[in-house]
Amino acid sequence: MDIRLIYFDIPFWRAEVARLPLFIASIKFDDVRITDDDNSYLKENGKLKDGTLIPFRQLPVLVIDGQSVAQTGGIARICGKLSGMYPEDIIEAGKVDQIIDTVTDINELLNPSMRENDPMKKRAMRIELTNKDLPRYFGYLEEILKANSSHWFVGNNMSIADIAVWSLLGWIAEGVLDDIPPEITNPFERLKKVYNEVGKNPFVREWKKKTYSHDESSSDEYNLDIPESI
Ligand SMILES: N[C@@H](CCC(=O)N[C@@H](CS)C(=O)NCC(=O)O)C(=O)O
Structure with a gap:
């Protein structure tokens, strides 16, 4: 299964609720973090420059085997099901x-x-x-x-x-x-x-270490880097 999660380069909950379950379950995925320029392009065209469909011109978008799925809740459920972190009951x-x-x-x-x-x-x-x-x-x-x-x-x-x-x-x-x-x-x-x-x-700690910006001298201090204007 080919999985891409498209979002901005920030640890905001709308993306983390998808990225983290995949990471915790060791499911390989492409953690695509777009630039301001990519964002302007998608706002205008409803897709990324590589043609990836962004259905509501908002992020996150999950792309599974070439199919784009939007909306945070739906994406979280897919990632939760794949990772065993969403109940069957x-x-x-x-x-x-x-x-x-x-x-x-x-x-x-x-x-x-x-x-x-x-x-x-x-x-x-x-x-x-x-x-x-x-x-x-x-x-x-x-x-x-x-x-x-x-x-x-x-x-x-x-x-x-x-x-x-x-x-x-x-x-x-x-x-x-x-x-x-x-x-x-x-x-x-x-x-x-x-x-x-x-x-x-431990997986959450590893993920933070890997993807959150932080001061190397104090490994437990992470900068959430989430702009007020999100
Ligand atoms: N209903 C959407 C809302 C997503 C959303 O608001 N995304 C923000 C980033 S956190 C966004 O793309 N903002 C840019 C915009 O709306 O133009 C969802 O649940 O995913």
């Missing part, structure tokens, strides 16, 4: 889906503040997110974790749901977003446990 699968869709909702909640150019308005939006919207969603996620007997979101093993939450949370927990303090996750013990456990996974 339909209820458990639905429970994974609900987490991936919630990560999308949280991402969309953050988007207006990303696009706001007025610093005062942006700060006000971030304060509202910090005090209200984000803790509300983190609380819902904490409740779901409380109801499961393992420390993972679904079943007894790490799934793409945990990867999605880990990756999105990294954006917040590592202080990438101005005016959203990393300590915001402190009251959510179970959520923090998912974050820490995924981060401790």
Whole structure:
């Protein structure tokens, strides 16, 4: 099977939820990271310069045996199935889906503040997110974790749901977003446990070492390099 994952050269959750399961399962794939120039071309033409179809002119896109598939959730499920990190049971699968869709909702909640150019308005939006919207969603996620007997979101093993939450949370927990303090996750013990456990996974550590920019002198400090305007 020929697999290519096309995204920007950043460790954003929409790509990491596909790249990481493939890497963890040692499935060979081409980790294509496009340039600004490629992005301008695809916006205009709906394809890359090599002819690869980008159906909605947005990324990520997964190309399997020459067929392009768009949309983060669908791509995550394909990579999860290939990697054994997506359950076969339909209820458990639905429970994974609900987490991936919630990560999308949280991402969309953050988007207006990303696009706001007025610093005062942006700060006000971030304060509202910090005090209200984000803790509300983190609380819902904490409740779901409380109801499961393992420390993972679904079943007894790490799934793409945990990867999605880990990756999105990294954006917040590592202080990438101005005016959203990393300590915001402190009251959510179970959520923090998912974050820490995924981060401790040897494959995840290896992936970060391999693909995240970091200062060679402090190997555990990674720069998430995610632009505010994503
Ligand atoms: N519904 C899409 C949204 C993807 C998306 O928003 N991608 C962003 C990058 S994170 C993008 O391509 N932005 C450029 C644009 O929308 O023009 C999905 O779930 O994958």
